[in-house]
Amino acid sequence: MRDRVDCIKKDGKIWLQQNLIVQTFIYNDYVKNLHQAFSRRLDEISAEFNFDLGSEFEIAICEILRSFLPIKYGICRGFVVSAEGCVAGDDIIIFDQERFPILRPNATKAFDKKEKIPIEAVYGYIEAKHTLDSQSFDKSFKQKQKVKIL
Structure with missing residues (x-):
């Protein structure tokens, strides 16, 4: 997020109006692409292991984190x-x-x-x-x- 300042002329004076803009593209879509890759990898592992046990899920998360960090x-x-x-x-x-x-x-x-x-x-x-x-x-x-x- 970043701040944007607009100048508005009102009553013969110039006023500054601050607006908050939400950036849709963070780091050239890196965060969005990372999220998509993480989700795809989790889906692949889920199909393979079906996450019957808590330890399998933990191991899957570790594998995904290792591939990204x-x-x-x-x-x-x-x-x-x-x-x-x-x-x-x-x-x-x-x-x-x-x-x-x-x-x-x-x-x-x-x-x-x-x-x-x-x-x-x-x-x-x-x-x-x-x-x-x-x-x-x-x-x-x-x-x-x-x-x-x-």
Whole structure:
């Protein structure tokens, strides 16, 4: 979004009127194209796995993220750990792979093993749910809060 200022002549004076313009093309449609590619990839994986289990959905999201994010960002399933040894979360973590490489590198990129990532390395935590009802929402919210507290 950007601001646009229009000049209006009223009562013999020039007034500035500020209008908000929503840009339809962000970064030359990069965000829109990224969304479409993400959706197509999710559809392909959905057709293959049918997402019977939560872990399959998490692995699919990890694979999609890996194909779009720069290599600097590590992606794994696992737990966030504080320096005091407190553990929180149990889903997808995006972390600084260059400064905090995992001790057990996932050479196959299968994302089936869960890792423990130090809180200092975490860029983001994703609580992935294929279906969302009130119980799973409450559980997800609590897990996300525990990670945030770390």
